[in-house]
Amino acid sequence: MKTAKAFGLPIVHSTINVATGRGQPTVPELADNPPIDRTTTNAWEDAEFVAAVRATGRRKLIACALWTEICMTFPSLDALREGYDVYPVVDAIGGTSDESHRAGLKRVIQAGGRPVGWVALAVELQRDWARKETVADVIEIVLTERLLRA
Numbered sequence: 001m002k003t004a005k006a007f008g009l010p011i012v013h014s015t016i017n018v019a020t021g022r023g024q025p026t027v028p029e030l031a032d033n034p035p036i037d038r039t040t041t042n043a044w045e046d047a048e049f050v051a052a053v054r055a056t057g058r059r060k061l062i063a064c065a066l067w068t069e070i071c072m073t074f075p076s077l078d079a080l081r082e083g084y085d086v087y088p089v090v091d092a093i094g095g096t097s098d099e100s101h102r103a104g105l106k107r108v109i110q111a112g113g114r115p116v117g118w119v120a121l122a123v124e125l126q127r128d129w130a131r132k133e134t135v136a137d138v139i140e141i142v143l144t145e146r147l148l149r150a
Contacts, residue, residue, distance in 0.1 A: 001032060002145075003122045006137035010056040012036070014043050016071075042074035053079070060085040062121065063113075064092040069104035076108045086113045089121055 004011050015035040017023035023037075038046040053061065061084050065071035072093050076086045088108055095101030105115060116124070119142055126138045 002137070002141050003118070003125065004062070005032070006134050006141065007125045009062070009125075010058065012049065012052045012056065014038055014046070014049050016041065041070055042078065043071070044075035044078035049075075059083070060087065062116075063088045063108075066093070067100075067104075068093045068095040069100040069107075073104040073107050076113055077111050080108070080111045080113060087116050087121070088113055089118050090115045091117050 001011070003009075011033055013033050013035045015023060015037045017037070017039060018035070019037045020039070036046065036048050036052060038049060040046050043049045061076075061079055063072050063076050063086055068088075072088055076088060079086050086108065088105060090105060093101070095104055105113075109115060122138050122142050126134055129135055
């Protein structure tokens with residue numbers, strides 16, 4: 001979330017079944033923009049979600065989710081079929097088990113998805129340390145908040 005904000009990336013945030021009381025809202029640290037609450041397990045089957053993605057005008061989608069094998073895999077496969085490039089952030093999602101996580105990633109990779117880790121994503125977005133407007137954010141997010149604390 002912080003990386004996306006630093007680089008001005010549009011965020012399409014969705015939840016599932018929160019309005020019905022069956023689901024839980026996103027943890028406040030990750031819920032900066034209002035979510036699109038849906039009932040479908042596949043976000044790509046929700047018209048409001050797809051409209052929000054299309055409204056960004058972007059053809060490259062960075063996918064983060066709660067459950068790899070469902071929340072990331074299902075919409076990613078549909079987006080790939082529609083010609084989008086999909087980049088699942090492998091360490092910003094988790095499966096219901098390690099095996100499920102791997103299987104979900106494998107399905108998306110086989111369909112053309114391009115997995116990336118969050119540190120590599122942040123640095124790939126930065127690309128050049130001469131791009132001064134985002135250097136401080138990347139150092140704070142990647143180095144100070146994460147790697148130096150480990």
